[in-house]
Amino acid sequence: MSNHSDSDSPLVRIRDLVYRRGRRVIFDGINMDIPRGKVTAVMGPSGTGKTTLLKLIGGQLRPEQGSIEVDGEEVHRLSTRELYRLRMRMGMLFQSGALLTDISVFDNVAYPLREHTGLPESMIRKLVLLKLEAVGLRGARELMPAELSGGMARRVALARGIALDPMMMMYDEPFTGQDPISMGVLLELIRSLNDAAHMTSIVVSHDVAETAEIADHIYLISDGKVVEEGEVAQIRESENAWTRQFIGGRADGPVPFHYPAAEFGEDLFGEGA
Amino acid sequence: MLNRIAELGAAGLGVLQGLGRGLLLLPAILAGTLAMLARPRLLIRQLYSVGVMTLIIIAVSGTFVGMVLSLQGHYILSQFSAEEALGVMVAASLVRELGPVVTALLFAGRAGSALTAEIGLMKATEQLSGLEMMAVNPIHRVLTPRFWAGFISLPLLAAVFSALGVLGGWFVGVGLLGVDDGAYWTQMTYKIDFQGDILNGVIKSVVFGFVCTWIALYQGYDATPTSEGVGQATTRTVVQSSLVVLGLDFILTALMFGE
Amino acid sequence: MQTNRTMEILVGGFLLIGLVALFFLAMNVSNLSRGVAGEAYRVTARFDNVGSLTERAKVTIAGVRIGRVERIEYDSKTFEAVVTLALDNRYNALPDDTFAKIYTAGLLGEQYVGLEPGGGESNLKEGDEIAFTQSALVLEEMIGQFLFSKAEEKSDDVF
Numbered sequence: 001m002s003n004h005s006d007s008d009s010p011l012v013r014i015r016d017l018v019y020r021r022g023r024r025v026i027f028d029g030i031n032m033d034i035p036r037g038k039v040t041a042v043m044g045p046s047g048t049g050k051t052t053l054l055k056l057i058g059g060q061l062r063p064e065q066g067s068i069e070v071d072g073e074e075v076h077r078l079s080t081r082e083l084y085r086l087r088m089r090m091g092m093l094f095q096s097g098a099l100l101t102d103i104s105v106f107d108n109v110a111y112p113l114r115e116h117t118g119l120p121e122s123m124i125r126k127l128v129l130l131k132l133e134a135v136g137l138r139g140a141r142e143l144m145p146a147e148l149s150g151g152m153a154r155r156v157a158l159a160r161g162i163a164l165d166p167m168m169m170m171y172d173e174p175f176t177g178q179d180p181i182s183m184g185v186l187l188e189l190i191r192s193l194n195d196a197a198h199m200t201s202i203v204v205s206h207d208v209a210e211t212a213e214i215a216d217h218i219y220l221i222s223d224g225k226v227v228e229e230g231e232v233a234q235i236r237e238s239e240n241a242w243t244r245q246f247i248g249g250r251a252d253g254p255v256p257f258h259y260p261a262a263e264f265g266e267d268l269f270g271e272g273a
Numbered sequence: 274m275l276n277r278i279a280e281l282g283a284a285g286l287g288v289l290q291g292l293g294r295g296l297l298l299l300p301a302i303l304a305g306t307l308a309m310l311a312r313p314r315l316l317i318r319q320l321y322s323v324g325v326m327t328l329i330i331i332a333v334s335g336t337f338v339g340m341v342l343s344l345q346g347h348y349i350l351s352q353f354s355a356e357e358a359l360g361v362m363v364a365a366s367l368v369r370e371l372g373p374v375v376t377a378l379l380f381a382g383r384a385g386s387a388l389t390a391e392i393g394l395m396k397a398t399e400q401l402s403g404l405e406m407m408a409v410n411p412i413h414r415v416l417t418p419r420f421w422a423g424f425i426s427l428p429l430l431a432a433v434f435s436a437l438g439v440l441g442g443w444f445v446g447v448g449l450l451g452v453d454d455g456a457y458w459t460q461m462t463y464k465i466d467f468q469g470d471i472l473n474g475v476i477k478s479v480v481f482g483f484v485c486t487w488i489a490l491y492q493g494y495d496a497t498p499t500s501e502g503v504g505q506a507t508t509r510t511v512v513q514s515s516l517v518v519l520g521l522d523f524i525l526t527a528l529m530f531g532e
Numbered sequence: 533m534q535t536n537r538t539m540e541i542l543v544g545g546f547l548l549i550g551l552v553a554l555f556f557l558a559m560n561v562s563n564l565s566r567g568v569a570g571e572a573y574r575v576t577a578r579f580d581n582v583g584s585l586t587e588r589a590k591v592t593i594a595g596v597r598i599g600r601v602e603r604i605e606y607d608s609k610t611f612e613a614v615v616t617l618a619l620d621n622r623y624n625a626l627p628d629d630t631f632a633k634i635y636t637a638g639l640l641g642e643q644y645v646g647l648e649p650g651g652g653e654s655n656l657k658e659g660d661e662i663a664f665t666q667s668a669l670v671l672e673e674m675i676g677q678f679l680f681s682k683a684e685e686k687s688d689d690v691f
Contacts, residue, residue: 087407111407
């Protein structure tokens with residue numbers, strides 16, 4: 001593409017990112033580097049703004065401070081037209097799939113192609129079938145989104161996400177609410193698509209075991225900060241108490257079991273009662 | 274005490290912010306017009322769901338309102354032996370007021386609420402974000418065709434309402450109550466002025482179409498993306514549209530028909 | 533594609549019904565079918581008092597509507613009201629000594645302009661002024677005159 005695209009530099013570079021929603025600080029000056037061609041997992045407890053992070057990278061939200069560079073282009077300095085051109089090279093899999101409910105599976109996958117390529121219909125048909133074949137749903141092309149199970153909807157959305165052969169794919173909580181089989185299918189797909197198409201993948205999740213299975217690199221975030229980062233093995237061996245609690249799924253630790261409250265006895269027998 | 278004042282202030286600021294977001298949405302919607310004209314199918318689809326689907330309720334209501342007007346009008350006019358003026362009375366009430374206003378109220382209830390719910394649900398199911406990430410502007414693709422569909426449909430629906438009302442009034446007045454057929458129509462054509470009455474009524478319905486669709490789209494686009502939020506937004510659409518239509522109707526009537 | 537086609541037909545039908553309704557309102561309900569809208573010529577008439585004559589009031593000849601009052605202005609030099617009448621082009625053979633008078637429809641009805649053709653040779657044209665006019669009858673003035681004349685009769689009796 002351009003001179004930025006040398007393969008050593010990270011594809012996404014986040015510097016001193018600050019984002020607030022109302023008075024709540026979601027990100028408090030975080031730095032991240034997402035390496036090219038790898039699966040990077042961003043993990044953290046629910047409500048730490050992992051989805052928000054993807055929206056910031058996609059330019060759907062604007063940070064208060066700091067910068068986000070994707071393939072050398074600073075997302076929030078781009079004009080609308082440039083931003084749209086950049087987005088054509090990004091795919092995103094939403095938690096709900098976000099399929100358009102009033103058109104069929106085939107038309108959903110064809111949507112970005114028809115929108116951006118101007119290819120003849122016969123060509124589009126071939127490409128759509130190819131993408132649907134890749135996610136194993138070529139036979140479901142006539143169905144409407146309402147007729148799909150949650151897992152199938154996500155696979156269709158994945159086919160749509162890769163329709164334009166993007167350089168990166170962002171997955172927002174891809175495993176939430178999936179049965180073990182579709183979870184396995186999705187894991188397999190994310191890994192194989194990443195390797196076959198030389199894509200870069202960002203997986204946002206709080207399902208530790210599954211995500212760690214396919215990730216090359218892990219970022220742990222909590223309370224608006226990056227707690228720890230590194231290769232999967234490194235994270236597993238970590239001495240950090242918080243990391244151990246999160247990875248091990250323990251009920252008590254640095255993150256207390258109890259929501260902050262007054263002393264129990266005081267609460268029970270105190271004056272407020 | 275001070276807290277109460279602060280709450281009041283916060284509520285006021287919230288209203289102002291909402292107004293501002295609504296105002297900013299409008300140019301964004303209009304900016305998509307040219308792109309939409311390149312794909313007329315998008316507009317046709319919305320004309321179907323906004324216009325055609327509302328036609329039946331408008332046609333039935335218009336006919337019955339005309340019939341009731343005729344019944345009531347005949348009762349009053351016959352006390353002054355002025356039954357000949359029935360046609361004027363029915364037509365003037367319909368064309369000037371009831372046509373545009375009742376159509377707009379029904380439109381807000383039928384089409385406006387459906388628009389809000391549809392867009393709110395698209396937002397809640399991340400379809401709008403999905404479009405955005407596919408490098409498609411959701412405002413241009415989703416909101417613009419719906420806006421024009423509402424803007425075009427409402428004046429036509431109001432015309433259907435008034436026309437069927439006049440016919441319904443004719444059916445009751447002439448057919449059932451024995452008013453002279455000639456008097457019904459001639460008196461009407463004498464007194465109803467094309468520019469003063471019909472065109473002003475059309476202008477009203479154009480304004481209402483603009484405002485009602487705008488409110489419905491804004492409420493859907495601005496809805497909290499949960500099922501509860503979409504429900505509240507739908508209610509707000511109907512309430513706000515109705516109030517704005519009635520308020521604007523007063524202002525427009527004062528401007529048009531006042532001296 | 534069948535559903536698409538049905539939809540297109542229905543939308544087309546909807547637009548058609550709407551336009552027909554508008555056309556019906558314009559032609560059968562309003563005065564548009566009675567002409568005067570475009571093809572008109574204008575003449576002016578000066579009145580001492582127009583009473584409650586309003587713009588858009590009808591202009592008749594022998595009881596038949598042939599036009600409407602387009603504008604009413606006040607001439608501050610002559611202290612008169614200047615009324616512009618828009619008359620249908622079909623009736624362009626009015627003698628130039630036509631007489632214009634403001635009538636009241638019924639006892640309390642609206643006021644309108646009635647024309648009475650004279651016997652002149654040439655006809656009124658666009659922009660002409662009607663020379664002979666009679667003002668509106670104002671009820672208060674009439675009563676005043678009536679009382680005054682009664683009073684005069686009385687005083688005649690005395691002397």
